[in-house]
Amino acid sequence: MxxxxxxxxxxxxxxxxxxxxxxxxxxxxxxxHKSQEGLLKEPADNIEHDVHFKRGLSxxxxxxxxxxxxxxxxxxxPAKGFIGxxxxxxxxxxxxxxxxxPAYMRRFNxxxxxxxxxxxxxxxxGKLNAQGDQKVAVCISCHDVxxxxxxxxxxxxxxxxxxxxxxxxCHADKEYMKDYFLPxxxxxxxxxxxxxxxxxxKGDRGAPACNSCHxxxxxxxPRAISVGNVCAQCHSLTRxxxxxxxxxxxxxxxxxxxxxxxxxxxxxxxxxxxxxxxxGDGLCVKCHKVDSKGYSVAGSMRSAIETLKTGIKExxxxxxxxxxxxxxxxxxxxxxxxxxxxxxxxxxxVHSFSKDKVGEITKEGIGISDKAKEKGRKAVSEFNFRRKGxxxxxxxxxxxxxxxxxKIRRMEKS
Amino acid sequence: MQNLPKKLYDWFDERYQITGFKxxxxxxxVPVHKHFVWYYFGGITLFFFxxxxxxxxxxxxxxxxxxxxxxxxxxxxxxKVEFGWLIRSVHSWSANLMIFSAFVHLFSNFFxxxxxxxxxxxxxxxxxxxxxxxxxxxxxxxxxWNELSFFATKVGTQIAGSVPFVGHYLRTILRxxxxxxxxxxxxxxxxxVMILPLVAAAFLGIHLLMVQLxxxxxxxxxxxxxxxxxxxxxPNFLLRDLFVWLLLFAGLLTLSVMFPWELGKxxxxxxxxxxGIKPEWYFLWMFETLKIIPSKILSFxxxxxxxxxxxxxxxxLVIIPFIDIWSRKEKRNPLFSIIGIFAIIFxxxxxxxxxxxxxK
Numbered sequence: 001m002x003x004x005x006x007x008x009x010x011x012x013x014x015x016x017x018x019x020x021x022x023x024x025x026x027x028x029x030x031x032x033h034k035s036q037e038g039l040l041k042e043p044a045d046n047i048e049h050d051v052h053f054k055r056g057l058s059x060x061x062x063x064x065x066x067x068x069x070x071x072x073x074x075x076x077x078p079a080k081g082f083i084g085x086x087x088x089x090x091x092x093x094x095x096x097x098x099x100x101x102p103a104y105m106r107r108f109n110x111x112x113x114x115x116x117x118x119x120x121x122x123x124x125x126g127k128l129n130a131q132g133d134q135k136v137a138v139c140i141s142c143h144d145v146x147x148x149x150x151x152x153x154x155x156x157x158x159x160x161x162x163x164x165x166x167x168x169x170c171h172a173d174k175e176y177m178k179d180y181f182l183p184x185x186x187x188x189x190x191x192x193x194x195x196x197x198x199x200x201x202k203g204d205r206g207a208p209a210c211n212s213c214h215x216x217x218x219x220x221x222p223r224a225i226s227v228g229n230v231c232a233q234c235h236s237l238t239r240x241x242x243x244x245x246x247x248x249x250x251x252x253x254x255x256x257x258x259x260x261x262x263x264x265x266x267x268x269x270x271x272x273x274x275x276x277x278x279x280g281d282g283l284c285v286k287c288h289k290v291d292s293k294g295y296s297v298a299g300s301m302r303s304a305i306e307t308l309k310t311g312i313k314e315x316x317x318x319x320x321x322x323x324x325x326x327x328x329x330x331x332x333x334x335x336x337x338x339x340x341x342x343x344x345x346x347x348x349x350v351h352s353f354s355k356d357k358v359g360e361i362t363k364e365g366i367g368i369s370d371k372a373k374e375k376g377r378k379a380v381s382e383f384n385f386r387r388k389g390x391x392x393x394x395x396x397x398x399x400x401x402x403x404x405x406x407k408i409r410r411m412e413k414s
Numbered sequence: 415m416q417n418l419p420k421k422l423y424d425w426f427d428e429r430y431q432i433t434g435f436k437x438x439x440x441x442x443x444v445p446v447h448k449h450f451v452w453y454y455f456g457g458i459t460l461f462f463f464x465x466x467x468x469x470x471x472x473x474x475x476x477x478x479x480x481x482x483x484x485x486x487x488x489x490x491x492x493x494k495v496e497f498g499w500l501i502r503s504v505h506s507w508s509a510n511l512m513i514f515s516a517f518v519h520l521f522s523n524f525f526x527x528x529x530x531x532x533x534x535x536x537x538x539x540x541x542x543x544x545x546x547x548x549x550x551x552x553x554x555x556x557x558x559w560n561e562l563s564f565f566a567t568k569v570g571t572q573i574a575g576s577v578p579f580v581g582h583y584l585r586t587i588l589r590x591x592x593x594x595x596x597x598x599x600x601x602x603x604x605x606x607v608m609i610l611p612l613v614a615a616a617f618l619g620i621h622l623l624m625v626q627l628x629x630x631x632x633x634x635x636x637x638x639x640x641x642x643x644x645x646x647x648x649p650n651f652l653l654r655d656l657f658v659w660l661l662l663f664a665g666l667l668t669l670s671v672m673f674p675w676e677l678g679k680x681x682x683x684x685x686x687x688x689x690g691i692k693p694e695w696y697f698l699w700m701f702e703t704l705k706i707i708p709s710k711i712l713s714f715x716x717x718x719x720x721x722x723x724x725x726x727x728x729x730x731l732v733i734i735p736f737i738d739i740w741s742r743k744e745k746r747n748p749l750f751s752i753i754g755i756f757a758i759i760f761x762x763x764x765x766x767x768x769x770x771x772x773x774k
Binding site: 326328330331386387390393394397398400401404405407408411412 | 489492493500649650653654656657660661663664667668671674
């Protein structure tokens with residue numbers, strides 16, 4: 001009797017969990033769509049990778065209906081909340097039902113942003129969407145649909161290294177963009193830029209993509225007044241120096257964008273000292289006339305930097321020579337690194353447009369570079385001393401050996 | 415004042431009977447024959463040992479035996495200490511030359527059968543001194559705590575761990591734990607600067623005393639030669655020794671200045687073992703032999719058998735005066751000479767294989 005009770009309990013226990021687990025896995029939306037072809041099959045195929053699906057959400061959580069019903073009519077009954085495929089213009093609002101609800105989103109991630117929809121509405125994309133534009137970007141244009149991956153998933157189209165390509169899928173398409181009167185060569189230019197090279201070729205995730213300057217959900221064109229702030233996100237010291245310089249007021253008054261005026265926008269190339277000064281490729285002469293104060297300051301700053309570069313080069317040669325002799329020059333190399341840091345600092349301080357400040361830094365750098373040179377020279381003279389000392393020691397030893405040899409010979413003869 | 419040296423001599427003689435020593439050295443001779451040149455190698459080894467002691471003491475003033483400071487302290491010696499670069503380079507070159515001359519001294523005496531009665535103890539102490547020299551080389555190699563020495567010591571102590579029965583304990587004792595660490599460095603330092611030099615001094619004392627008391631051994635081929643021309647030890651042979659030492663000192667300085675011993679990169683215990691890590695040249699033949707021994711010989715572990723083989727060979731080397739029954743009877747027999755030649759060919763071949771053979 002006792003054994004029978006246990007057997008019944010076990011059977012009931014197993015059946016309970018079998019029914020429970022079975023109930024969890026039945027999703028007639030997926031089963032049915034998997035059996036379809038083409039566009040109807042695609043959502044079911046992609047959903048396995050979808051971040052929503054992985055967090056326990058499924059088709060009916062967005063599209064409504066009753067996934068437990070096998071019958072099409074019953075499953076997609078509007079009375080059960082079925083809304084089907086939203087219209088393109090409605091997609092931001094569709095996604096925002098959850099993504100703009102902090103209380104709901106906190107269940108999945110307490111730190112997740114919920115202001116995307118508000119930002120989108122402020123963006124150029126959102127504004128056009130509100131006007132009924134059918135081509136403008138909505139959520140799925142960037143994030144894909146049914147198979148939405150988190151932004152830190154390298155396969156996501158909005159993973160940092162994939163962003164330029166995703167933006168370019170519309171913005172580099174001349175046919176698609178013809179109604180918007182926007183240039184379509186941004187991607188081509190970006191690819192050639194120092195930022196594009198770092199992000200796309202070197203995979204440096206710290207390098208800026210389109211969204212770093214234009215924003216993502218609130219994507220918009222930075223105006224002249226805000227360009228400096230955009231660049232300052234990374235180049236903060238340079239921007240601070242610029243903001244305190246006489247150039248700031250001049251740029252503001254003339255409505256010239258700050259950094260962009262010299263460095264460009266999408267095609268920002270690696271800087272060189274040739275950009276500074278009045279000769280050759282010097283950019284300063286674009287605005288500063290000959291004999292003006294700015295003209296003179298530009299020449300002075302360039303001259304100071306060239307002097308430091310020459311000093312470092314000379315020190316490097318001396319130190320390299322000592323190193324080739326097999327001498328330890330780690331201290332001198334340390335100084336050389338510091339001198340190079342001064343050179344980098346002086347290049348940054350060019351944005352203060354103060355010849356005194358740049359001169360002060362380069363002077364400091366030349367002092368450090370001279371120290372390195374002196375250490376290199378000492379190492380070379382130490383090398384020569386060793387050679388001379390060695391020669392003297394060998395002569396003395398061989399002289400003693402010869403004397404000893406003669407003594408032995410004389411002694412053994414006698 | 416003219417009598418001061420004599421007064422001093424008399425003062426010492428009265429107390430320590432130095433006239434006896436003087437008479438002994440005056441009468442002491444060295445046999446002269448066609449193998450005479452090999453007699454110099456004992457003195458050469460002693461010369462390099464003395465250089466090691468002097469330069470080693472100088473290095474001790476600045477060396478810091480800890481994993482955190484060892485490399486930096488050697489770097490400091492080489493770059494900041496006056497003539498530190500020279501002292502360290504001389505120490506390293508001299509160590510290698512000492513082991514080389516010890517090899518030559520050992521094998522020359524082996525072929526001349528100098529271990530014959532009554533010089534058994536001289537041979538045994540000499541064999542132990544040879545092992546101690548190898549031990550000094552092994553322990554000293556780690557002390558700069560650079561990448562090469564770190565991983566070579568790792569391999570070396572790993573091999574020691576394969577010794578049957580006591581291998582694990584031996585490896586743990588050598589390493590001061592399971593891995594090469596600060597503890598390994600401090601105990602290698604203790605071995606290198608205290609334990610092994612003390613033992614070496616004791617053995618060297620006995621070895622030199624025996625050489626002085628019993629004189630140089632004569633090879634069997636010349637022992638019955640009636641035309642022998644003995645050379646006075648003092649001053650003739652000693653001055654010749656001094657002459658050789660002066661030339662060697664010049665050579666040692668040349669090597670140290672022209673080819674200063676490099677320090678390399680600091681050891682990083684977490685870095686992967688660099689490719690081509692090898693022990694010092696004098697261990698290469700054993701290292702190469704262990705590499706080519708099959709992993710299993712019958713049902714025995716190949717490496718264990720190899721290590722046992724080296725152990726047996728080492729033991730045989732020590733007790734050879736008692737094994738070579740022909741030389742004990744002052745009879746000539748080529749068997750041991752053939753074994754010696756085979757050993758030299760084997761050592762040279764294996765060393766060359768390690769340098770020039772296919773790298774695994």
